[in-house]
Amino acid sequence: MERFVRHEGLVVPLDRANVDTDAIIPKQFLKSVQRTGFGPNLFDEWRYLDHGEPGMDPRSRRPNPDFVLNQPRYQGASILLARDNFGCGSSREHAVWALQDYGIRVVIAPSFADIFYNNCFKNGVLPIVLDAATVDRLFEEVQAQPGYRLQVDLERQRITLPSGEEIAFEIDAFRRHCLLQGLDEIGLTLQHADEIRAYEERRRREAPWLFAELS
Amino acid sequence: MAEKFGYDIPFHRQYHSYTEQSMAPQTLYDKLWAAHEVRRNEDGTSLIYIDRHLVHEVTSPQAFEGLRLAGRRPWRAGAILAVPDHNVPTTDRRAGIADPVSRLQVETLDRNCAEYGITEFTMNDPRQGIVHVIGPEEGATLPGMTVVCGDSHTSTHGALGALAFGIGTSEVEHVLATQCLVMKKSANMRVELAGRPQPGVSAKDLILAVIGEIGTAGGTGHAIEFAGEAVQALSVEGRMTLCNMAIEAGARAGMVAVDDKTIEYVRGRPYAPKGDLWERAVAAWRELHSDPGAVFDREVRLDAARIAPQVTWGTSPEMVVDVNGRVPRPEDEPDPVRRQGMERALEYMGLAGGMAIGDIRPDKVFIGSCTNARIEDLRAAAAVVRGHRVADNIRLAMVVPGSGLVKRQAEAEGLDRIFQEAGFQWREPGCSMCLAMNADRLEPGERCASTSNRNFEGRQGAGGRTHLVSPAMAAAAAVAGRFVDVREWDYRREW
Numbered sequence: 001m002e003r004f005v006r007h008e009g010l011v012v013p014l015d016r017a018n019v020d021t022d023a024i025i026p027k028q029f030l031k032s033v034q035r036t037g038f039g040p041n042l043f044d045e046w047r048y049l050d051h052g053e054p055g056m057d058p059r060s061r062r063p064n065p066d067f068v069l070n071q072p073r074y075q076g077a078s079i080l081l082a083r084d085n086f087g088c089g090s091s092r093e094h095a096v097w098a099l100q101d102y103g104i105r106v107v108i109a110p111s112f113a114d115i116f117y118n119n120c121f122k123n124g125v126l127p128i129v130l131d132a133a134t135v136d137r138l139f140e141e142v143q144a145q146p147g148y149r150l151q152v153d154l155e156r157q158r159i160t161l162p163s164g165e166e167i168a169f170e171i172d173a174f175r176r177h178c179l180l181q182g183l184d185e186i187g188l189t190l191q192h193a194d195e196i197r198a199y200e201e202r203r204r205r206e207a208p209w210l211f212a213e214l215s
Numbered sequence: 216m217a218e219k220f221g222y223d224i225p226f227h228r229q230y231h232s233y234t235e236q237s238m239a240p241q242t243l244y245d246k247l248w249a250a251h252e253v254r255r256n257e258d259g260t261s262l263i264y265i266d267r268h269l270v271h272e273v274t275s276p277q278a279f280e281g282l283r284l285a286g287r288r289p290w291r292a293g294a295i296l297a298v299p300d301h302n303v304p305t306t307d308r309r310a311g312i313a314d315p316v317s318r319l320q321v322e323t324l325d326r327n328c329a330e331y332g333i334t335e336f337t338m339n340d341p342r343q344g345i346v347h348v349i350g351p352e353e354g355a356t357l358p359g360m361t362v363v364c365g366d367s368h369t370s371t372h373g374a375l376g377a378l379a380f381g382i383g384t385s386e387v388e389h390v391l392a393t394q395c396l397v398m399k400k401s402a403n404m405r406v407e408l409a410g411r412p413q414p415g416v417s418a419k420d421l422i423l424a425v426i427g428e429i430g431t432a433g434g435t436g437h438a439i440e441f442a443g444e445a446v447q448a449l450s451v452e453g454r455m456t457l458c459n460m461a462i463e464a465g466a467r468a469g470m471v472a473v474d475d476k477t478i479e480y481v482r483g484r485p486y487a488p489k490g491d492l493w494e495r496a497v498a499a500w501r502e503l504h505s506d507p508g509a510v511f512d513r514e515v516r517l518d519a520a521r522i523a524p525q526v527t528w529g530t531s532p533e534m535v536v537d538v539n540g541r542v543p544r545p546e547d548e549p550d551p552v553r554r555q556g557m558e559r560a561l562e563y564m565g566l567a568g569g570m571a572i573g574d575i576r577p578d579k580v581f582i583g584s585c586t587n588a589r590i591e592d593l594r595a596a597a598a599v600v601r602g603h604r605v606a607d608n609i610r611l612a613m614v615v616p617g618s619g620l621v622k623r624q625a626e627a628e629g630l631d632r633i634f635q636e637a638g639f640q641w642r643e644p645g646c647s648m649c650l651a652m653n654a655d656r657l658e659p660g661e662r663c664a665s666t667s668n669r670n671f672e673g674r675q676g677a678g679g680r681t682h683l684v685s686p687a688m689a690a691a692a693a694v695a696g697r698f699v700d701v702r703e704w705d706y707r708r709e710w
Contacts, residue, residue, distance in 0.1 A: 016559065017552050018431055018531050022671045027652045031302065031316040033276035033323050035384075045673045051659075054316055083552060085432040088465065089669060090650075091367040092274065093383035114401075114435055114467050115367060115381055122385035172399065173258040185385075186285070189393040192254060192262060196290075196395055199253040199264055207359070209488035209496045210266050213293025214334040214355060 002124025003182030007105045008151045009078030012068055013142045019082060020089035021116060025098040028053055038094055039101030043069060073146045081138055082109040087116025096123045106152050110135045121175045126154060128169045154180060240506035242403045243472055244438040247378035251361045253395060263398050265390050266360040269346050270297040272324040274365030278388035279327040289331050290394040296355045297328050297335040300345045301652045305615050305642035308339060317653065344618020344644040347371040347585035351455065352618055354484025358473045358500040363390055368585045368668065370461040373470035374454035375477055376503040380467040402512040404437035404466065408445035410520035415702035417595065418453035419587060419666065419685035421445060422460040423525035427535040429515055434466030437513060440505060441471050445519030451480040452589045459586045460668050463532040472504035526572050526698050527670045527683040529560035536572060538688065538700045544568030563672055564680050565660065572698050575682065577664040579657060580612040580693040582686055584649035587666035588617030590624050592686040597630040599690035599704055605638035606696030613640040615647040639693070651676045664692040
């Protein structure tokens with residue numbers, strides 16, 4: 001998995017609550033059997049005026065000039081500032097793949113949907129929860145100051161504002177550890193293969209019907 | 216580094232679930248969690264064993280590819296049931312899938328299952344259907360199991376007293392490789408639906424009312440147990456509808472305690488235990504309920520007797536009102552972010568605040584999806600439709616059964632004829648227009664009365680406008696050409 005230690009980047013504000021994963025990456029792009037290439041279709045229905053289908057050349061599309069990602073001042077942004085319940089709906093990890101493929105490394109919001117939040121960590125994208133008042137303030141500052149950038153330090157669990165002020169954030173120890181090290185979680189779990197087998201043996205005696213193999 | 220995070224804690228120092236937890240009253244979720252804890256790590260996460268892994272074609276190809284690239288194999292191929300459902304056509308399948316991208320995805324699932332010896336109900340298998348319909352139908356998902364699938368509506372299976380939740384593709388790969396997941400326990404939430412719902416008010420109306428009450432993030436971080444008289448009174452199919460949309464309230468898992476109905480539902484299903492094993496299993500399943508005095512982190516209570524049929528008006532399932540209500544006015548909303556969201560939703564939906572729900576006229580009607588495509592859903596819709604015709608303003612009304620077996624059962628009961636005589640199309644099973652990955656979709660601006668679970672922008676097709684309703688309400692809207700209160704439906708009268 002991709003490591004995440006520190007990141008410094010331009011912030012783009014997406015000022016709407018309950019942004020769902022259907023909006024982040026519409027269904028027609030889920031037909032891919034790859035993990036990459038979703039970036040051009042991130043927020044496809046908001047980002048373009050024409051209808052997108054897989055295989056279209058993004059340069060032939062008509063961008064929606066009103067959509068925030070298309071505004072010149074936010075080109076190259078890598079930190080997404082969002083509202084409550086970001087990533088709700090479908091479990092599609094393609095939503096995170098699309099953000100990551102576009103270049104987003106950090107998403108900041110007052111709250112996230114559980115499955116999306118979880119999926120971020122598997123892909124080196126850091127979701128940061130801040131209280132609503134702080135997020136409000138960041139929205140105001142981003143909109144007021146072109147070129148607004150943040151530094152995010154996962155090791156110290158701090159965000160540094162352009163003014164030099166620092167904001168602390170919380171994160172689970174295990175998730176932080178895996179991101180900092182870029183660990184292969186499957187490899188970690190397989191270190192406990194003996195315990196998994198012992199559990200299976202015990203459960204097989206207690207509840208053998210759970211181990212009837214499907215055919 | 217690993218030691219610091221609890222990977223080498225001696226067993227005697229680990230939290231011991233069986234002795235410690237038997238002392239305090241436990242919730243159903245506590246019991247299911249404890250029974251599947253392989254180990255507890257010092258950082259508060261646990262390694263949780265997964266009994267049943269359901270797989271479909273959209274969220275699995277990258278997981279199989281990851282497994283292959285790492286030189287790994289499935290830990291327990293016999294625990295996996297696979298089925299293509301999202302991309303499959305609902306019209307004649309003999310010619311295969313026309314869209315080459317969809318076809319490749321389904322063929323990739325077929326190939327992966329063949330390579331690893333995984334049981335798959337392929338597209339033309341009579342048992343094929345929506346993964347969350349066929350799991351319980353086949354007895355492949357059982358009470359007391361942990362059930363996962365790369366699909367957020369996996370919560371459906373919690374209706375059987377199982378711990379069932381959706382996962383992303385990286386976790387699909389994790390379960391393939393290890394049969395486990397590293398998880399942190401959620402908080403406990405109890406949603407009580409007290410009293411008896413009125414005739415014509417279904418499980419779909421109950422869950423939409425719950426989401427309207429607590430919001431789409433109301434259950435975030437929680438596992439929801441649905442309880443109360445109204446839940447006990449529901450069939451197991453109705454409980455599946457309830458648990459299916461737990462995720463629309465933000466909860467990854469929804470569940471209902473096991474009772475006689477659960478056990479009768481499971482009895483005799485193809486993969487259900489038989490003989491002595493059945494008796495042992497039933498004895499264990501009888502324990503799958505929250506103990507008296509069990510503590511929930513959050514409790515919500517609604518009076519089910521006061522819930523009317525529900526219709527969503529916006530682009531989030533929480534944007535819902537009674538069928539006799541009106542579209543809310545954004546100017547009455549004090550919170551600016553919410554107000555802006557309402558304005559945007561109304562613009563997208565082509566509606567104005569203050570409009571009566573009964574004045575909204577759909578263009579299409581979709582009866583289907585993992586929420587509402589089981590046999591009793593089709594019966595409820597057919598009872599409304601019987602002897603009527605689809606209204607002139609409805610361009611397309613379609614019924615997509617949840618599985619091949621549901622379709623066959625409905626045909627044996629003559630429901631297909633009732634629908635077709637009324638002007639509905641009768642289709643092959645799959646996810647269909649719930650998310651429009653196949654050819655079934657709304658055109659821009661089209662308005663749909665849908666029994667599915669999400670009214671997000673573009674969900675049923677770019678620019679499409681979705682109103683979520685129950686099967687009986689969708690059927691009534693098809694006949695009346697607008698939303699009507701199915702409680703007042705005269706089942707004997709010609710419309």
